[in-house]
Amino acid sequence: MRRPLVAGNWKMNGSREAIDLLLDGLSGISTTAEVAVFPPYVYLPQVVSTLCGSGIDVGAQNVSEYQAGAYTGEVAADMLSDIGCRYVLVGHSERRSLFGEKDRQVAEKFVASQRSGLIPVLCVGETLEQRASGKTLAVIAAQLDAVLERAGLESVCNGVIAYEPVWAIGTGKTATAEQAQEIHREIRQQLGEPGMKTRILYGGSVKAANAAELFAQQDVDGALIGGASLDSDEFREICKKACVAN
Numbered sequence: 001m002r003r004p005l006v007a008g009n010w011k012m013n014g015s016r017e018a019i020d021l022l023l024d025g026l027s028g029i030s031t032t033a034e035v036a037v038f039p040p041y042v043y044l045p046q047v048v049s050t051l052c053g054s055g056i057d058v059g060a061q062n063v064s065e066y067q068a069g070a071y072t073g074e075v076a077a078d079m080l081s082d083i084g085c086r087y088v089l090v091g092h093s094e095r096r097s098l099f100g101e102k103d104r105q106v107a108e109k110f111v112a113s114q115r116s117g118l119i120p121v122l123c124v125g126e127t128l129e130q131r132a133s134g135k136t137l138a139v140i141a142a143q144l145d146a147v148l149e150r151a152g153l154e155s156v157c158n159g160v161i162a163y164e165p166v167w168a169i170g171t172g173k174t175a176t177a178e179q180a181q182e183i184h185r186e187i188r189q190q191l192g193e194p195g196m197k198t199r200i201l202y203g204g205s206v207k208a209a210n211a212a213e214l215f216a217q218q219d220v221d222g223a224l225i226g227g228a229s230l231d232s233d234e235f236r237e238i239c240k241k242a243c244v245a246n
């Protein structure tokens with residue numbers, strides 16, 4: 001039985017004050033799903049300290065593939081672990097498309113995260129153009145393969161995978177529950193037997209209104225939520241649906 005994970009990626013949003021308010025709104029959240037939030041780097045200590053003992057985990061949105069040294073502006077996995085992070089996103093489509101992250105670099109980040117005891121959330125997904133030309137499965141298989149080759153099957157299966165179709169991110173266009181299930185099933189098939197324990201999250205315009213249908217799918221084990229995670233009422237509602245559905 002895979003415990004669902006509801007993860008809120010706050011992206012580059014917030015201020016100390018706004019985050020205090022948001023966290024206030026999440027206090028006493030009641031769900032049997034695991035919940036995690038991913039604030040911008042600079043607010044991680046504030047969020048870790050506020051959420052201590054709340055049952056909500058904290059993750060970072062990115063990590064360096066390097067361990068330490070002369071890498072100006074980078075943040076090492078050991079540092080994230082040191083300040084109390086449990087999770088880290090690797091290969092988010094915004095990192096891939098806006099900051100040029102390639103599969104190999106994503107694979108290095110995945111390995112670096114696990115080496116420091118973090119749980120990487122590996123993001124994969126196709127663009128609209130790739131979907132339209134029938135390349136969805138090949139694109140996702142290649143993104144996954146790069147990490148499988150570098151980290152090995154068992155390590156990948158110990159992480160979390162997030163399927164986020166690029167065309168559904170921040171656009172209000174969610175994949176249908178059937179479209180999500182189809183890709184999640186393919187990903188699990190690619191992982192084989194060890195992948196039965198791996199949580200595969202769906203991301204892309206998830207809201208309280210569409211969460212239950214997505215969570216009802218056999219291979220959807222939670223969600224990675226952007227915009228709706230900045231609204232505590234909406235996020236709480238999504239968390240509630242994760243526990244009833246799975």
Ligand code: 13P
Pocket residue numbers: 009092164168169170171172203204205206224225226227228
């Ligand atoms: P939205 O929920 O805003 O579409 O963002 C999804 C996402 O990119 C989460 O990582």
